[in-house]
Amino acid sequence: MPEVTKLIHKYLRHDKKFPHVWCPGCGIGIMLGALIRAIDRIGFEKDEIVLVSGIGCSGRLPVYVDFNTLHTTHGRALTFATGVKLAKPSLKVIVIMGDGDAVAIGGNHFIHAARRNIDVTSIILNNSIYGMTGGQSSPTTPYGMRSSTTTYSSIEQAFKISELAVTAGAVFVGRGTVYHAKLLDNLIEKAVLKPGFSMVEVIAHCHTQYGRQNRLGTAVEMMEWQRDHAVEAKKAATMKSEELKDKIVIGVLVDKELPVYQDEYEKIRERAKGAGAQK
Amino acid sequence: MVEGALRAGCRFFAGYPITPATEISEILSVKLPQAAGTFIQMEDEIASLGAVIGASLAGVKSMTATSGPGFSLMQENLGFAIIAEVPCVIVNVMRGGPSTGLPTFPSQSDVMQARWGTHGDHPAVVLSASTVRECYDLTIKSFNFSEKFRTPVVLLIDEVVAHMREKMVLSDEEEIETFNRVKPTVPPEWYIPFEDTPSGIPAMANFGEGYRYHVTGLTHDVRGFPTSRSDEIGPFIARLHRKISQHFSEIQMADFFQTEDADITIVAYGCVARSAKRAVIEAREKGIKVGLLKLVTLWPFMRSAIEKVLQTSKILLVPEMNMGQLSREVKRVNRGVAKVYALNKVDGTIITPEEISNRILEVS
Numbered sequence: 001m002p003e004v005t006k007l008i009h010k011y012l013r014h015d016k017k018f019p020h021v022w023c024p025g026c027g028i029g030i031m032l033g034a035l036i037r038a039i040d041r042i043g044f045e046k047d048e049i050v051l052v053s054g055i056g057c058s059g060r061l062p063v064y065v066d067f068n069t070l071h072t073t074h075g076r077a078l079t080f081a082t083g084v085k086l087a088k089p090s091l092k093v094i095v096i097m098g099d100g101d102a103v104a105i106g107g108n109h110f111i112h113a114a115r116r117n118i119d120v121t122s123i124i125l126n127n128s129i130y131g132m133t134g135g136q137s138s139p140t141t142p143y144g145m146r147s148s149t150t151t152y153s154s155i156e157q158a159f160k161i162s163e164l165a166v167t168a169g170a171v172f173v174g175r176g177t178v179y180h181a182k183l184l185d186n187l188i189e190k191a192v193l194k195p196g197f198s199m200v201e202v203i204a205h206c207h208t209q210y211g212r213q214n215r216l217g218t219a220v221e222m223m224e225w226q227r228d229h230a231v232e233a234k235k236a237a238t239m240k241s242e243e244l245k246d247k248i249v250i251g252v253l254v255d256k257e258l259p260v261y262q263d264e265y266e267k268i269r270e271r272a273k274g275a276g277a278q279k
Numbered sequence: 280m281v282e283g284a285l286r287a288g289c290r291f292f293a294g295y296p297i298t299p300a301t302e303i304s305e306i307l308s309v310k311l312p313q314a315a316g317t318f319i320q321m322e323d324e325i326a327s328l329g330a331v332i333g334a335s336l337a338g339v340k341s342m343t344a345t346s347g348p349g350f351s352l353m354q355e356n357l358g359f360a361i362i363a364e365v366p367c368v369i370v371n372v373m374r375g376g377p378s379t380g381l382p383t384f385p386s387q388s389d390v391m392q393a394r395w396g397t398h399g400d401h402p403a404v405v406l407s408a409s410t411v412r413e414c415y416d417l418t419i420k421s422f423n424f425s426e427k428f429r430t431p432v433v434l435l436i437d438e439v440v441a442h443m444r445e446k447m448v449l450s451d452e453e454e455i456e457t458f459n460r461v462k463p464t465v466p467p468e469w470y471i472p473f474e475d476t477p478s479g480i481p482a483m484a485n486f487g488e489g490y491r492y493h494v495t496g497l498t499h500d501v502r503g504f505p506t507s508r509s510d511e512i513g514p515f516i517a518r519l520h521r522k523i524s525q526h527f528s529e530i531q532m533a534d535f536f537q538t539e540d541a542d543i544t545i546v547a548y549g550c551v552a553r554s555a556k557r558a559v560i561e562a563r564e565k566g567i568k569v570g571l572l573k574l575v576t577l578w579p580f581m582r583s584a585i586e587k588v589l590q591t592s593k594i595l596l597v598p599e600m601n602m603g604q605l606s607r608e609v610k611r612v613n614r615g616v617a618k619v620y621a622l623n624k625v626d627g628t629i630i631t632p633e634e635i636s637n638r639i640l641e642v643s
Contacts, residue, residue, distance in 0.1 A: 013493075015502065046491060047487055047488075047489055047491060048487065050337075050486050050487070052333075060505075062493065063493050063495070063504060063505065066491055067491055068486040068487060068491050068492070069491070069492075069493045069494065070333070070336065070486075070493075070494045070495075071493065071494065071495035071496065071497065071505075072329065072332075072359065072496065073329070073355055073356055073359050073496055076325060076326070076329045076355075076356065078329075079321065079325065079326035079327075079328075079329025079330050079333070079356075080329045080330065080332055080333035080336075081333060082293075082319070082321075082326075082329070082330045082333060083291065083293065083329065083330035083331060083332060083333025083334035083335070083336075083337070083341070084333040084334065084336060084337045084486060085333075086291070086317045086319060086330070086334060087290075087291050087317065087333070087334035087335075087337035087338065087339040087341070088337040088338065088339070088485075088486065088487055090487065091337065091486060091487050108322050108323065108326075109322065109325075109326055109329075112321070112322040112326070265312070265317065268312050269312040269313075269315060271312075272309065272312035272313040273312075273313055275309075275313070276310075276313035
């Protein structure tokens with residue numbers, strides 16, 4: 001049996017009524033594949049994993065996978081994940097969000113989860129648009145691009161999700177694209193294994209909405225754009241900011257150590273027990 | 280409230296500072312880690328209830344506490360807890376509104392928000408405490424109801440009761456019933472997480488215990504998967520209502536004080552019930568037959584209690600620190616049998632026994 005068939009049998013829910021909701025050519029499936037390969041490589045039990053998502057195309061991802069899955073409210077996935085993780089730290093909590101989820105409606109939760117260093121992994125699918133609702137502009141829609149709510153042109157600057165995560169204090173930040181599928185496997189594997197708040201930004205195409213409105217071509221053409229504009233982080237370090245203007249820096253952007261929330265809280269419990277006993 | 284929560288088995292609290300509910304957070308931040316529980320201060324009230332729901336799904340009894348503006352923010356995830364059937368307790372220490380309103384003054388103006396604040400057609404279980412002892416007992420009850428019926432329970436108190444000091448004796452020996460959610464007993468492959476059962480309440484598996492299933496805020500089928508089939512949507516929403524309505528007699532609680540022969544019954548809750556009780560005693564001294572129906576369960580509204588006092592009373596008086604949120608409900612159930620009078624006060628001060636006594640004289 002080919003490897004992929006084994007993975008499909010092991011990790012996809014057979015009782016879920018396929019087909020899935022995503023458009024043919026969508027990048028979310030590649031991200032899901034990368035996630036499954038990473039988890040399989042690490043060897044986690046399916047019972048150990050809690051997959052949490054918000055709302056939108058990416059929010060539908062957990063339903064297809066045979067983990068403990070939690071499809072929450074728009075932008076709030078990280079708050080639910082925080083509760084799950086702190087209540088049962090033995091669980092491995094992975095959060096799937098879109099760009100709207102993570103940095104628009106859930107932007108506050110995103111920076112605070114990173115700041116607290118909650119031990120969850122965020123995987124953020126950044127396709128520069130609200131796909132499911134019909135192609136409205138998101139906080140990552142680049143300046144000058146079109147969407148169904150910026151039909152003339154977007155006049156706002158876009159968020160850089162990975163840079164935001166770095167600033168907010170995430171201990172692991174990686175960026176990949178759905179074109180660079182193998183890199184994505186590695187980034188997700190590293191992120192999931194990293195104690196503390198880790199984040200992988202996945203640059204993806206939405207040819208149905210963003211591509212169509214901006215005449216960027218087919219899914220394949222948009223993935224070729226990812227290939228042509230991606231620069232490895234190591235190489236990017238040697239380049240001038242001018243040269244990097246329209247480039248996507250991929251690879252590991254940050255990998256550092258900071259005290260993890262639940263470990264620190266365990267110390268608080270010890271101190272509290274001592275204080276309680278003294279009374 | 281804190282003691283009640285701990286006694287009920289609460290081991291997770293997430294909250295955001297807000298007057299006049301902050302003391303609950305502060306005390307739990309000390310006591311929960313002592314009890315091997317978890318306290319976390321979140322970035323806002325939306326996040327607080329999100330974390331509470333997450334913790335509950337992982338199998339830990341969880342709560343949050345807030346006041347009007349924070350309760351407004353919680354409506355989104357309150358709806359999630361209802362549709363996904365996640366047990367949790369939300370304490371709302373009511374203050375004057377709308378908006379920032381009166382942070383340090385009492386009010387009872389969130390009665391309707393507790394019922395209808397979150398969108399969609401949903402049942403609601405809302406309790407109201409009027410004494411310190413009730414804060415303890417009803418916090419435990421709230422947890423029991425939430426665990427038993429797999430639903431969020433809102434406990435409404437007001438600033439007066441929240442900041443009140445009263446003597447109460449708590450004993451470890453005292454028998455207090457605590458209820459834990461019913462877990463599935465079937466093997467995982469047979470588990471149907473949102474199954475329609477005779478009680479309407481499906482067994483609940485915690486995350487990480489071998490029953491991998493899907494939890495969603497979307498309308499879902501019995502397996503938890505999103506559905507757009509009308510033959511699945513209708514029965515699901517009906518079950519959400521039925522699991523509460525089928526247990527009215529267990530959920531609905533009220534105290535009757537001298538109502539047996541009352542010509543006039545005061546229907547009150549929260550701190551106003553305290554003033555009302557005083558007014559009843561004073562009226563009885565004057566020879567006026569007044570009784571008090573103190574509603575402990577506000578929602579589902581206790582029709583049977585109103586009908587009971589209507590057997591003797593020709594006049595119902597509903598004093599509330601709002602513009603008449605519950606008196607409308609009393610009028611609806613009354614159906615013209617008795618005269619229903621309201622006494623509404625929204626100036627940030629409590630309704631005094633004298634004000635109720637005067638109103639009794641006016642309407643009798």
